Amino acid sequence: MQHGILLMQKAGHVKMDDSTADTIQIRKTSVAVQVQEVENMNRISIRDIARIAHVSVTTVSRVINDYSDVSEETKQRVQKVICDCNYQPNNAARNLKLTHSNTVGLLMEGSPTPFVTGLSDIIEEKINEYGYSLAPHRVTNGVSGVDTAVQLVMEKRLQGLIVCGGYFILTLEQLHRLPVPTVFCTTTLNGIDDTAYSSVHVDDRKAARDAVNYLCSIGHRDIAIIGGVENDKGGVSGHRLRGYRDALEQNAIPFDQSLVCYCGLFTMQRGYDAANELLANSHRPTAIFCIADELAVGACKAIFDAGLSVPDDISVMGFDGTDIAQFYEPSICTVRQPKERIAKKTVEVLINLMKKKGQNCNAVFPTEIVTGKSCASPKYRP
């Protein structure tokens, strides 16, 4: 049986609704007569293969799963039929029987930042190496979004979950509803005793402290922070804010609430807006610590637009160590997170948990400050 898609030339109109009426060009084109093809397509089952290869269903299954007790000759024959028929086992059926999916979920908050994208790339690669596949899922609606994510885990019989990046608002109750091992990657669970679950991350508090200490060490005392969300306990936002305050304290600099901006999302636009607020502040900072590189880019832009210089007037520091920090002009001084190692460890921890041969573990990786031209000693002291 041939499974190509039959194509048949046929002039046809393309319906245009309002929203597409102004596309500059819509060609009339062929209509694929693939109705029956599609309908029949997926119908090739293991039984068909068995019939064609003159063996039993059992034997086909054995060949597919590479069991030993099949003669080489039979194996070859079955494989040839499978190949000729372009047959793929139905995943749903397999999952149903196996009562699992061989898949782990990846929850990311909102649209992934370049850092999270990079992280998930490596996570996927590693997960695949262990023979699992990854089902990425974006969570967009806060708590209710997480609820649907929990639902997803159950529906799809996922076997593990990675919660990645951002400041997830995951309640303990939600965590406990999760029937599978979960590891938090570059984020921690808000306000929960952190020995009760697994996480892999950097010491955000220390990293932020280091960053701000660095700014102090080159002479800054009026340091602002562009953070994430207010009242964040366990997310990166809260930890980095605490690190910021630690450093101020260590350097005997009084904390000024007006130098703290919350931006919600880690986008350039938000960084731009936040920096503009800071520029309008009566207490004008000489340095701005941004808890993400994208925020730093936005902040720099705001400073330039105000006719000021980075770093001469204001120094800007980022976080994450993404490409943009390196390629921006001036290069942005940032805190590099070792994403390869974080991703690798995350997967290891999860796999061990899934195989029941691991225990909860909080792995913390060191960060390093990557110097850049965006930070310098303040030139003009007030």
Place this chain on the structure above:
Amino acid sequence: MQHGILLMQKAGHVKMDDSTADTIQIRKTSVAVQVQEVENMNRISIRDIARIAHVSVTTVSRVINDYSDVSEETKQRVQKVICDCNYQPNNAARNLKLTHSNTVGLLMEGSPTPFVTGLSDIIEEKINEYGYSLAPHRVTNGVSGVDTAVQLVMEKRLQGLIVCGGYFILTLEQLHRLPVPTVFCTTTLNGIDDTAYSSVHVDDRKAARDAVNYLCSIGHRDIAIIGGVENDKGGVSGHRLRGYRDALEQNAIPFDQSLVCYCGLFTMQRGYDAANELLANSHRPTAIFCIADELAVGACKAIFDAGLSVPDDISVMGFDGTDIAQFYEPSICTVRQPKERIAKKTVEVLINLMKKKGQNCNAVFPTEIVTGKSCASPKYRP
């Protein structure tokens, strides 16, 4: 039955292999006694719900699928039980019975660029509105990667496929093996008659021509291009290169192969490297047209590092219209693709195809040049 995860304090060692030995801190922590819990977790079936709610399996199914012939009272009762038991229907079983997955696949090439990330965000949103879910998948290994992607479609009984961005190397044979409607989004099929399948994109050739014409109009005649892959026919890379040559021809500028760089990936690093090559070229350009904004950022950096100015010495033009073009300093002149409309249309076309009430269609959206400070008239003529 309570489905919380039991936690039990237990001192334990954390195994460290070589790769993790230098994490700066690994706390010993609790071990979750969740073995049985996990094992039993997914076992709640529709039969259990039926038993607990004192109704038949049929009725539970009717409630779940919102059928009409169930009394309000029964419905409420069943829903309460479902909720109390934290029950989720087994997706695999449902898909198996329904012989479909209510899911469409999204193929992206390699690690998604910010443009593709943005595009896929909207695509997911729209797909969800239609009641489908999205299974994103990154293709990393060229042709063989596409092969596994085709496999994926079949295994998971996906009902549609969106191939997004980049310069996919998809053979006609692979396309025909695909048993489901497929739409190409911001990319087209390499070298195939483009009336034989659906696509939604901009006119890359015209967009590039416009861009280069713009550069010509402000006085440039030595214009380089940083493109994607060599010998690309149907991908964005080939189209944009052709548009570049069109514009040269229109302006009576001889084509110079040494002004063409191929970078493979759309990353800042590749843009940086390519620009450095161009700077070392005996025929030094006064403007560089980059077929992605990330490449433009890298190119600018290379120019700065060479002690030159953008745009005084060399103008740089990008493509896509992503955030970074707007927030870079100088702002990067770019070609904006209307990603919202592209994404929306892509989903519409696919849904219509899936419902068999549409025909193949090639929708083309207009682009616009977003001016930026990175482009200006050449100051120093040779």
Place this chain on the structure above:
DNA sequence: CCTTTCGACGAAACCGCTTTTCAGCGAGGC
């Protein structure tokens, strides 16, 4: 020559859900 072992293979049950069929039953209309 008979029994045992073993490799190769098959029949059938089962995973959890949907859907269909058929039926029951009480209420209300004629």
Place this chain on the structure above:
DNA sequence: GCCTCGCTGAAAAGCGGTTTCGTCGAAAGG
């Protein structure tokens, strides 16, 4: 008294795999 109608249920037939258990023939062992 009969018929219709609304709500519900029991039972069965799959969907397409995996897996248990058993069969069968041939080689090995006694």
